[in-house]
Amino acid sequence: MKKFGLLLLLIVSFAGTYAQGVKHPVKWTSKIEKKSDTEYVLVFNAVIEESWHMYSQFTPDGGALPMVITFNNQKGNYTLVGKTQESKTEKAFNDIFEVDEYFWSHTAQLKQTVKLAPASNKVVQVTLDYQVCKESCIQDGNLFEFDLAKMASKEVKNFKNIPLAVLATDPPAGAQPVEATVTDTVKATDTAKTQVVPAPKDETAKPDVKAAKDEEKGKDGLFTIFFVAFLSGFAALLTPCVFPMIPMTVSFFTKQSKSKAAGVRNAITYGISIIVIYVLLGSLVTGIFGADSLNALSTNVAFNLIFFVLLIVFACSFLGAFEIMLPNSWANKVDRQADRGGIIGILFMALALAIVSFSCTGPIVGTLLVEAASKGGLAPVIGMFGFSLALALPFMLFAMFPGWLNSLPKSGGWLNTVKVFLGFLELALAFKFLSNADLVLQLHYLERETFLAIWIAVFGALALYMFGKIKMPHDTPGGFISVGRLLLGLLVLSFTIYLIPGLWGAPLKLISGFPPSQTYSESPFGFGGSSGVTTAVALPEGAHSGPQGIAAFEDYDKALAYAKKTNKPLLIDFTGYACVNCRKMEDNVWSDKRILSVLNNDVVLVSLYVDFKEELPESEQYISETTGKHIKTIGNKWSDMQIRKYKTNSQPYYVLVNNKEENLNEPVGYTPDIEEYLKWLQEGVANYKK
Structure with missing residues (x-):
């Protein structure tokens, strides 16, 4: 059939x-x-x-x-x-x-x-x-x-x-x-x-302009993953499990090697071995789950709930509640292999570092893999490469220039401060995953105000910790704080104060995409009934007040009928409840007065949420001729429509069509450049009027 x-x-x-x-x-x-x-x-x-x-x-x-x-x-x-x-x-x-x-x-x-x-x-x-x-x-x-x-x-x-x-x-x-x-x-x-x-x-x-732009954006996404992972690797270096091992390991290579050149060569081999181990870990994650499955995990409820719990456990470990450690037998077996010498011995030394330092690097690597996995594709591999490169560089550089070891700060309580700081960040990030699950299920348990209240509490406590007002289990007693810690505490306190107006409807563009949108809150129009965003016209039947107060449909047929009735082009917004870049577009781009004017007056907006889990009536469920998948939910229906008509499954994705459902210009994806997006909107509207 x-x-x-x-x-x-x-x-x-x-x-x-x-x-x-x-x-x-x-x-x-x-x-x-x-x-x-x-x-x-x-x-x-x-x-x-x-x-x-x-x-x-x-x-x-x-x-x-x-x-x-x-x-x-x-x-x-x-x-x-x-x-x-x-x-x-x-x-x-x-x-x-x-x-x-x-x-x-x-x-x-x-x-x-x-x-x-x-x-x-x-x-x-x-x-x-x-x-x-x-x-x-x-x-x-x-x-x-x-x-x-x-x-x-x-x-x-x-x-x-x-x-x-x-x-x-x-x-x-x-x-x-x-x-x-x-x-x-x-x-x-x-x-x-x-x-x-x-x-x-x-x-x-020959590649067209759109293909070139898509390829460039894909490269930008991987570069972002690499950059964040690289910074995470440096953060891991500053933990009590890794930092003291830099001088110890470099000294071992320089003393045990027959010449300075041999010591440098061995240390470089050691650094490369670290990179190989972590890249293999990223490849393993990609190979087991597959690129397409990893991409789909970002809106999977079970995935988000599991990693919420996982990050809470990681945070508690960093804050000093307990240590996450691999079995000692693993470290002992690997350490014995490291005594063999040669390249094989150096490789096992790198593996021993990964195992011994797991209590500090594990939470960071786990968080990084979670974030990279939600991007799909080669992101886990690129992420592990960036992380391991930052981790391996000091070992290689200090082996080449041993005199630099004298300039390293001595191990002490500041290392635990770094670990606790990372614990607070893990705690804040955990609630992003819980928010994703709540958004996809539309439970409204963790609405915008609740989410922001939790972040204000977490970062407020972090500010107090940085000022020495809160002590954690492994902190060393001290009567004063350093200037660096004071400045970092002031930065965290400033960020905490910045979050507070968000409880009353402030847009908070600095963290756009992390908290739920203004429409997913107890007071969609802000505290007291107005957030400064108003709907330009009375809401038509079947529409609701969407982002920035724009009249938005969520049913394609109703939106198309209204577009024909009002003689306006239809703007199709393929989006997702847990889509970070979708929220960034709505908060940072759609808020521009010129763009907002076009969206309110010149087009009819329909937002199709591809991760909406509400099931279709049984009579409306079907097998997709495009993918062969069972289309059971409303989100499945919109996702299948996007793949079938436009051959893409990424969000956000914007399409301007006329009343015959013909494209008015080339569809676009995530476009943070306001001028570029405005030009695209105006081009589509002008083509419609022709």
Whole structure:
């Protein structure tokens, strides 16, 4: 039924696409190879136009649509011997869907062996449905008829004399397709369906401007992960478990090595070993869960709740409640291996460092992996590389310049202060994960005011600690605080005071995206009923007051109907309750007066939350023809719509369409540049008025 539905969709949609010009970038020929009186090999040869790609039947779900091969009249006529064999395919990573895709360029070949039944009519009908892409994607299809008795085959482009139900199942012997003439080939209703949508990543085609921007943003995201991880590595260096080991380890290398050069070489090998160990950890996380699954975890309720608990445990450990340690037997076994010497011994020394320092580095690495995992892709690997590079650099540098060791501050109570400081940060971050779960479930237990109150309490307590007013279990007694600690305490106190007006509706753009939005609060319009944000017009039926007081729909059909009624373009906002960049756009970009004016007066806004977990009525649930997934929730429905229509699954994602649902300009994703986003809005509105 799924294949029949796809075939029906392709045939019916031709009438709407023919006016735009139907393209067939793939030209097919076929032949028969006889193996015996009962076994034959059906051969399909394809020639693909330059710069186009046709996707394999084995390309994984989540990316381009795989080829579907349907053997129509198989029952009682013939059986298949093995699977359909393919010629060699190319492999490329699609950075939009974050999956490897398999495809052909230039030429392709399929082979299928069939075995005839005793009473067979010796006619085999095969339908190929496939996707071929360049800048746009085309769903094309071809019907082949193989007459094994005559050893003849032909491609049938005209379906008009064959009932659809017959093609989808088993046609009676008398239902023979009509071979197309040259005129029929142009005029006939065939299976082509042209989709004017962005294509999956094409390695041979010239990249367009949007693809270049997407690639640049992807690189920026990985750079951010690397930078944060690098700073986290330096923070780990300043903990009591790691810092004292720098002079000890460097001294070991310089004393045990036969020459200064050998000591430097061994220390560099040691540093590289540290990097290898942590990068392998990041690779292991990516390999076990997969890039696509990691990306989906960011809005998974169980994931967020588990890591809320995990970060609370990490925070308590850093604050001094207990120590998180791996079994001593592990450290002892690794330490014995380190005595072997050579590169293997140095590698085990690096592993011993990772195990011994786990009580301090574990919480930092765990937090970093959680954040990187929510980004998906190579983020865990890049994160571990940045972290381990910062961790390894001091060992390498001090081995090269041993005199620098004299300039290192002595170990002492300040190391525990750093550890406690990190514990407070872990505690604050933990509530972001709890907030994500609450937002996705729409429970309203941790609304904006509650979240901010918790952060004010956490950072207020941290300020008191920095001023020496609060003592933790492992702090050393002291009668004064250093100037550095005082300055850092003042910075934390200033941040705490900055948070307080947020309880009364202040936007708090500095932490935009971390707390829930203003609309997810006890007082959506601020304390006393007004936050300075007002809705420009009376709310239409089915709409609510959205971000910045903009009238927003959450039902696509209602929004489209209202856009037609008011003769305005429709702004589709693919978003998520737990999407940080979505909140940043709403708080920092949509708040600009010029943009706010356009959103209030010139467009109709519909916000489609792809992580909305409310289930659809059973009658509205379906299996996606694009991904093959069961669409059960409202969020699933909007996510499937985004993938099906726009070939992307990232949020935020903005599309401006006219009343016929045609794109007015190129859709955009996260665009923090106010001028760039304003120009994009104005361009779409101007195109609509034309």
